Amino acid sequence: xxxxxxxxxxxxxxxxxxxxxxxxxxxxxxxLGIAAWQGLVAAFHVQEFLxxxxxxxxxxxxxxxxxxxxxxxYTFKEALGGYVLGCGLGILVxxxxxxxxxxxxxFMPYAVAANAIPIIAFAPIMxxxxxxxxxxxxxxxxxxxxxxxxxxxxxxxxxxVHPSSIELMRSYAADRVSLFRRVRIPNAxxxxxxxxxxxxxxxxxxxxxGEYFGxxxxxxxxxxxxxxxxxxxxxxxxxxxxxxxxxxxxxAVVALAERLTTSWHPSxxxxxxx
Amino acid sequence: xNAVSIKGVSKRFKAGVTALQGIDLDVEPGEFVSLIGPSGCxxxxxxxxxxxxxxxxxxxxxxxxKPAERARRDHEYGIVFQDAVLYDWRTVAKNIxxxxxxxxxxxxxxxxRIRDMLELVELSGFENHHPWQxxxxxxxxxxxxxxxxxxxxLLLMDEPFGALDEMTRERLNAELLGIWQETGSTVxxxxxxxxxxxxxxxxxxxxxxxxxxxxxxxxxxxxxxxxSATREEPHFFELVTQVREQLAAAGAPLGETQEPALxxxxx
Numbered sequence: 001x002x003x004x005x006x007x008x009x010x011x012x013x014x015x016x017x018x019x020x021x022x023x024x025x026x027x028x029x030x031x032l033g034i035a036a037w038q039g040l041v042a043a044f045h046v047q048e049f050l051x052x053x054x055x056x057x058x059x060x061x062x063x064x065x066x067x068x069x070x071x072x073x074y075t076f077k078e079a080l081g082g083y084v085l086g087c088g089l090g091i092l093v094x095x096x097x098x099x100x101x102x103x104x105x106x107f108m109p110y111a112v113a114a115n116a117i118p119i120i121a122f123a124p125i126m127x128x129x130x131x132x133x134x135x136x137x138x139x140x141x142x143x144x145x146x147x148x149x150x151x152x153x154x155x156x157x158x159x160x161v162h163p164s165s166i167e168l169m170r171s172y173a174a175d176r177v178s179l180f181r182r183v184r185i186p187n188a189x190x191x192x193x194x195x196x197x198x199x200x201x202x203x204x205x206x207x208x209x210g211e212y213f214g215x216x217x218x219x220x221x222x223x224x225x226x227x228x229x230x231x232x233x234x235x236x237x238x239x240x241x242x243x244x245x246x247x248x249x250x251x252a253v254v255a256l257a258e259r260l261t262t263s264w265h266p267s268x269x270x271x272x273x274x
Numbered sequence: 275x276n277a278v279s280i281k282g283v284s285k286r287f288k289a290g291v292t293a294l295q296g297i298d299l300d301v302e303p304g305e306f307v308s309l310i311g312p313s314g315c316x317x318x319x320x321x322x323x324x325x326x327x328x329x330x331x332x333x334x335x336x337x338x339x340k341p342a343e344r345a346r347r348d349h350e351y352g353i354v355f356q357d358a359v360l361y362d363w364r365t366v367a368k369n370i371x372x373x374x375x376x377x378x379x380x381x382x383x384x385x386x387r388i389r390d391m392l393e394l395v396e397l398s399g400f401e402n403h404h405p406w407q408x409x410x411x412x413x414x415x416x417x418x419x420x421x422x423x424x425x426x427x428l429l430l431m432d433e434p435f436g437a438l439d440e441m442t443r444e445r446l447n448a449e450l451l452g453i454w455q456e457t458g459s460t461v462x463x464x465x466x467x468x469x470x471x472x473x474x475x476x477x478x479x480x481x482x483x484x485x486x487x488x489x490x491x492x493x494x495x496x497x498x499x500x501x502s503a504t505r506e507e508p509h510f511f512e513l514v515t516q517v518r519e520q521l522a523a524a525g526a527p528l529g530e531t532q533e534p535a536l537x538x539x540x541x
Contacts, residue, residue: 162357162359164355164357164359165359165361167322167327167353167355168353168355168359170327170346171325171327171346171351171352171353172349172372172373172376173346173347173348173349173376174376178376182361182372182375183361186361186363187363189363262363264362264363264404264406265362265363266406
């Protein structure tokens with residue numbers, strides 16, 4: 001009976017070693033990809049304005065690192081503001097929809113229809129509403145982009161509870177608040193995080209595209225746009241690299257939060273049992 | 275006062291299937307009663323009606339002298355399903371503690387009870403494991419510990435060992451009898467295994483299918499405590515045969531029928 005397989009205690013060193021080993025294939029792809037890019041651009045004499053060499057981009061990035069950093073942070077703050085707003089609203093609406101079916105059936109069709117609208121097209125209108133230089137105009141676009149994936153994923157998590165889980169709570173005469181707190185919400189966490197991870201990238205896209213339609217010069221999107229219009233494509237690429245780095249870090253932070261809060265979920269169980 | 279008192283209970287599902295018709299059954303405190311019958315005889319439905327998880331179309335159910343709904347609200351019973359229904363995000367200890375939290379027990383009282391329960395189901399040392407780190411049999415023992423944690427006088431069990439292999443099932447049967455004798459609770463147990471019903475019960479209720487009715491009652495007078503030796507006694511086999519014949523007489527084409535779709539009649 002007591003022959004259960006206990007997770008074997010492993011040394012931290014071995015764990016880190018295993019993790020580093022796991023990264024080798026990805027690292028190899030990265031290095032090979034960059035090398036191929038560099039080699040092909042050099043071999044075929046591709047013009048700088050079409051596709052600069054990775055080394056040129058790295059050079060430009062290094063030269064402008066402090067400006068890029070402050071522009072990146074400016075844009076990231078807009079993205080983060082929109083993210084918090086859009087995701088918060090998405091989770092709230094999902095909770096309301098899960099709690100009141102009627103509400104869901106009344107509003108869901110419109111939520112779905114609204115999602116079919118290319119939100120990015122509203123960027124100029126948001127700029128008009130809130131002001132070109134007001135960061136809130138970019139936050140609004142980011143928020144609208146984040147809202148739907150978070151809402152729909154969280155709602156699915158809240159409602160896809162196994163019927164016997166609900167019957168069990170009913171057998172204890174648990175009230176609705178308990179059912180949400182102890183069953184529906186924990187059950188929804190993995191799917192909510194799926195939405196939250198998608199939203200990290202969407203919020204960056206929303207902020208930058210919003211800036212393309214006008215914004216202060218300290219914004220990354222404005223910098224990329226200006227560099228492109230003056231033909232400084234290598235500098236524009238450096239801006240894109242900064243935007244990507246911020247997006248990746250943002251995603252990684254949310255993914256880490258997911259691991260910490262849903263370590264019980266099958267997708268994270270490797271942490272316990274590998 | 276009866277632990278369970280069922281009077282004239284019928285249940286019709288929306289699809290027009292009559293799952294139960296005119297069920298009368300009394301269960302005395304401390305009894306271990308098994309409901310046995312072919313798939314589709316409504317035995318699980320009857321168990322759910324006792325637990326007020328579904329309402330009968332006609333008739334009344336009382337648990338410890340209270341109407342079923344009141345009894346549920348007063349936490350008169352604990353239930354064990356075929357799936358352990360453990361929450362993956364909770365450890366073993368936290369799963370057992372769930373009903374205690376809902377009853378607002380203090381933390382120290384909860385912890386003491388969790389320890390006792392883990393001892394009862396022989397899972398001490400596993401309190402910090404998650405359900406998915408346990409075997410199916412162990413999960414079901416956690417589920418039993420949870421159902422008994424708040425000391426309900428009645429334990430409802432819906433084919434709790436149906437998904438387990440034969441060896442695990444027999445071991446858990448023996449453990450369950452030990453727990454039953456230790457706690458002195460009343461058990462209503464749904465199964466479609468004849469030997470399981472005979473081994474465990476003080477009384478077996480044989481049900482017929484379509485519509486589900488009580489086709490016969492068999493007193494199981496095997497002495498307590500029952501052990502694996504009980505399964506080899508001639509009288510055990512006599513009783514198994516008796517149940518089998520009653521099932522056959524009830525016109526139970528074993529394994530042929532399907533459970534009706536569990537869509538409730540809203541009327």
